[in-house]
Each structure stands twice: as C-alpha cells, then as structure tokens.
Amino acid sequence: MHAQEVRTRLRSALAETTRQLGEAGVPSPSADARALIAHAADTESPLVLLDDLPETFAERLEKLTARRVQREPLQLILGRAPFRRLMLDVRPGVFIPRPETELAVDLMREYVEGPLGEVVDLCSGSGALGAAVLDELPRSQVLSVEVDPVAAELTAHNLEQAGPGRGRVLEADLLGMIPELAAVAPVDAVLSNPPYIPPEAVPRDAEVLEHDPHRALFGGGPDGLEVPRAVVAWAHRLLRPGGVLIMEHADVQGADAREVAAGCGGFDLFRTVPDLTGRDRFLVARRALGEPTSGSERLSR
Structure with a gap:
C-alpha cells in the first residue's frame, strides 16, 4: 500500500x-x-x-x-486508561480512573509533613492512586483496600506493574472491622476516592450510568457519605501525627466533609481544595501533631 x-x-x-x-x-x-x-x-x-x-x-x-x-467508555474499548505518568489496565465492572483524581497525589506531597513512606489507598478501584504513588515515590510502600474482588484483583495487577513488590491489596469492607488494616498504623498518608454520590442523584453520562459499577458510585446513606465517613474514621485511626488524609468528594460536599473530619476529632487542619476546573473536590485533613486541644488550628475555604 x-x-x-x-x-x-x-x-x-x-x-x-x-x-x-x-x-x-x-x-x-x-x-x-x-x-x-x-x-x-x-x-x-x-x-x-x-x-x-x-x-x-x-x-x-x-x-x-x-x-x-x-457509549461504551473509550478506556474499556482500549483496555487502558492514562493516569498521571502511567497507563493503567482497566476492566469491565471496575471504576474507571478520572483525570480529576490525579491531583490527590500532588496534594498528598504538598501537605504531608515529614517523610512519605507508608501510604494507604482506601476504596482503590483500579488501583490508580496507589500505583501513582509507587511510580512517583520509589521508596514508598502502598496498602490498597477494596471491597470488590474483581477490582481488588485489578488493583493488585496495576500496583505490581507500577512498583514490583512494594504494593499489596486487602479485600475488605471499610464499614466492618478489619484487624489487618488496623495493624498497619501508623502510616504517613491515606488517599481515597470513595463512592460518594447520594441515592437520588443519577449520573447524566451513559458511560458512567451503564458501565461504572453502582457500588463504586453511590456512597450510602441519605447524603452519600456513609462510606466517606468510614474513610475519615479509618484515616483517624491509621495516620501518624502530621500524616494527611486526601479524600475526593462531590463538588457540593465540601462543608459536609470538613464537618465529618471535625466531628471525628484528632485532626488539626481541615481544608477543601478545588480541582483544576475550580470545583470543590478534595478534603485535606491533617492528623494532629500533638494531643488535640480546643485551640487546634482549623482551616477551611
């Protein structure tokens, strides 16, 4: 030709x-x-x-x-999705990583005081956040937690591709007791892109509604924050002093997410950070450097 x-x-x-x-x-x-x-x-x-x-x-x-x-997602057709410096494998039935989630890794590096070695990724999905950490921080170790067995298997694959031997996966439900997770404390950072959509909110895009698993979209409870509350509670339990939680949420949930962290106690900084389009997207919560007091610093937008 x-x-x-x-x-x-x-x-x-x-x-x-x-x-x-x-x-x-x-x-x-x-x-x-x-x-x-x-x-x-x-x-x-x-x-x-x-x-x-x-x-x-x-x-x-x-x-x-x-x-x-x-309207099958392009990523599923190609079998891969870009995420920061990586090209991740994706599979049907597993939440497809989004570009807006990439900022979580930058926020972790910005807000954590001290070394970044032990990182936990809660509600890992495809393993995107944990894989990015392993790729960009060569001395890091990642524990990813995922309730769905298909997603947990994909997470394990993507972690191994990004940082051979430095990532592991725990298949478990954050709403229950997880002794193996509790045992890894203290850690330097907790990352999470949990399900957070309220029950009455229906995704508009066919790619999301028909192809992303609903378990990875809807956060539970009347406000969609049942799983995010569990994420904050686990972060409180796992983080070392000065360690940071970075959790993605809906653009209308910033104040509620800060309230969840404040109600949990033990954090001395709460901040809502916008994504690159200017929409409120991330909760940043830092574990108190000392014993929490009534005069703890609380920062919010």
Whole structure:
C-alpha cells in the first residue's frame, strides 16, 4: 500500500468515525476517533507517521466505532486508561480512573509533613492512586483496600506493574472491622476516592450510568457519605501525627466533609481544595501533631 493511499484512507476514516461519534453524542468525537483509529491500526505512533495499515483495519475500526457509538467508555474499548505518568489496565465492572483524581497525589506531597513512606489507598478501584504513588515515590510502600474482588484483583495487577513488590491489596469492607488494616498504623498518608454520590442523584453520562459499577458510585446513606465517613474514621485511626488524609468528594460536599473530619476529632487542619476546573473536590485533613486541644488550628475555604 502506497503512503498516499494510507493517508487517504486515514483521512476518510477520521472524518467518518468523527461523524458517527458526534451524532451519537460522544463528548469528544474527534479525539476518540483518533484513538480508535490508532487502536484499529495497532499502532502507538502518531497517525501521520503510518505508512501501512493492517488488512483487518477497516473491520476492526467498524467494530470499535460501534462500541463507542453505544457509549461504551473509550478506556474499556482500549483496555487502558492514562493516569498521571502511567497507563493503567482497566476492566469491565471496575471504576474507571478520572483525570480529576490525579491531583490527590500532588496534594498528598504538598501537605504531608515529614517523610512519605507508608501510604494507604482506601476504596482503590483500579488501583490508580496507589500505583501513582509507587511510580512517583520509589521508596514508598502502598496498602490498597477494596471491597470488590474483581477490582481488588485489578488493583493488585496495576500496583505490581507500577512498583514490583512494594504494593499489596486487602479485600475488605471499610464499614466492618478489619484487624489487618488496623495493624498497619501508623502510616504517613491515606488517599481515597470513595463512592460518594447520594441515592437520588443519577449520573447524566451513559458511560458512567451503564458501565461504572453502582457500588463504586453511590456512597450510602441519605447524603452519600456513609462510606466517606468510614474513610475519615479509618484515616483517624491509621495516620501518624502530621500524616494527611486526601479524600475526593462531590463538588457540593465540601462543608459536609470538613464537618465529618471535625466531628471525628484528632485532626488539626481541615481544608477543601478545588480541582483544576475550580470545583470543590478534595478534603485535606491533617492528623494532629500533638494531643488535640480546643485551640487546634482549623482551616477551611
């Protein structure tokens, strides 16, 4: 196949795939079309550098496009999702990592006073946060906790890929007693992207509603904060003085999340931090450096 013919086929494929995805309501049809075309062409290189296409290219692209038109998440179609410096494996039935969650690692490094060695990731899902820690902090050790067995298996895989031998997974429910988790205290940081959606809130995107497991979305209780409350309670139990909890939450839950941390006691800093779009997204809570007193510092937005 001549290079000019390849370029002609690629231009035609890009235009047609973008059209189909746009008509299906896919939010980023052009970018997704390029990703699907590269996957169908079995290449990691920029499309402009291709000088040949597999014989199965057209058939593969048609099938891939049909899946995306049905609003199957692009990450599941490709079998991977970018997260900070990593390309993580993803699987059906496991929460897909989101770009907004990436900021949690930066906040951990900013707010923890002293060394960062032992980190716990609660409600790990795909293991994205723990894997990023292992990748970026070569001396770190990560314990990830996940209730779903399929997600726990994926977490173990992604941790091992990111930091061989330095991560382990505990399959357990944070709402119950977990002696193995309690035994790892004290730790330097607790990270968590727990389920937090209230029961009456229905995700608008088909990709989320139909493909993310509901157990990973809805946090329990009338306000969606049953699991986040358990996360805060475990952080209080696990963190060393000066250690920090970074927990993601919905953009309307900032004040409630700070109230949960304040009610737990033992933290001397509570702060809500926005994501890169300016929406309230993270609770930062620091374990008291000394014995908590009535004069403890409490910071909030």
